Amino acid sequence: MRTRIFQCAVILAFLLCVGNAYAGVQVPADMLLAAPQAMKAQKAEVPFSHNQHAKAGVECKTCHHTWDGKAEVLKCSSSGCHDQPDKKDKMAFYKAFHGKDEHSCVGCHKAAKKAGNKLAPTACKACHVKK
Numbered sequence: 001m002r003t004r005i006f007q008c009a010v011i012l013a014f015l016l017c018v019g020n021a022y023a024g025v026q027v028p029a030d031m032l033l034a035a036p037q038a039m040k041a042q043k044a045e046v047p048f049s050h051n052q053h054a055k056a057g058v059e060c061k062t063c064h065h066t067w068d069g070k071a072e073v074l075k076c077s078s079s080g081c082h083d084q085p086d087k088k089d090k091m092a093f094y095k096a097f098h099g100k101d102e103h104s105c106v107g108c109h110k111a112a113k114k115a116g117n118k119l120a121p122t123a124c125k126a127c128h129v130k131k
């Protein structure tokens, strides 16, 4: 009996891991997004759930828009990406999250809201949640 339970636990753990992997890349657990330290954040960190967005049908590559599906997934603020502190810069850190395009949180949420999805937050406070 004991070994049975143990075997089940092992199989379950295995399935959970596989279920969370995508093309060999591990999908992160729920995270708190923050600005790089050098940028001196003005707003509170933003909770973000990969699982919830997967359930809502958002593809990895919609957000990770330079990812080829195999190599390492880059951070938004990786060098040469959205690494500029000046809001007006084309590669501004700010624009990665508030730009008008579908890759950005606010861009996609505004479009989703327009299409009738009330679950995608667009208010500052709904994302920058004060602790």
Ligand code: HEC
Residues within 6 Å of the ligand: 033, 034, 035, 036, 040, 041, 042, 043, 044, 045, 046, 094, 097, 098, 105, 106, 109, 121, 122, 123, 124, 125, 126, 127, 128
């Ligand atoms: C859909 C979610 C979302 C909404 C809505 C949103 N933001 Fe953000 N914002 C983010 C994310 C994600 C980051 C990057 C992580 C971080 O810096 O906290 C960010 C970063 C920032 C930054 C740069 C980092 C910092 O803390 O200084 C500023 C400034 C900012 N947001 C201001 C705003 C303001 C003002 C509004 C409302 C007009 C707003 N945001 C609405 C998600 C959002």
Ligand code: HEC
Residues within 6 Å of the ligand: 022, 025, 026, 027, 028, 033, 048, 050, 053, 054, 058, 059, 060, 061, 062, 063, 064, 073, 074, 075, 076, 077
């Ligand atoms: C709705 C947008 C969105 C979707 C969809 C999405 N991600 Fe992410 N992912 C993010 C954000 C934002 C981060 C944090 C990036 C950062 O720290 O700059 C992240 C981080 C990651 C990281 C960690 C990168 C690092 O070095 O810290 C991996 C790995 C990852 N995602 C894989 C995936 C995979 C695989 C999928 C599809 C199953 C996926 N993501 C779908 C937005 C998304």
Ligand code: HEC
Residues within 6 Å of the ligand: 033, 046, 047, 048, 049, 052, 053, 055, 056, 058, 062, 063, 097, 102, 103, 104, 105, 106, 108, 109, 112, 117, 119, 120, 121, 126, 127
């Ligand atoms: C391509 C579209 C898309 C992008 C990009 C996107 N989201 Fe969303 N997000 C959605 C949709 C759609 C929902 C509504 C969820 C549903 O329909 O179940 C949602 C819901 C949410 C929610 C609310 C979840 C709840 O508790 O109800 C949060 C918070 C959120 N997103 C944060 C973010 C942040 C932060 C980013 C950027 C790092 C981001 N999203 C990028 C489509 C997107």
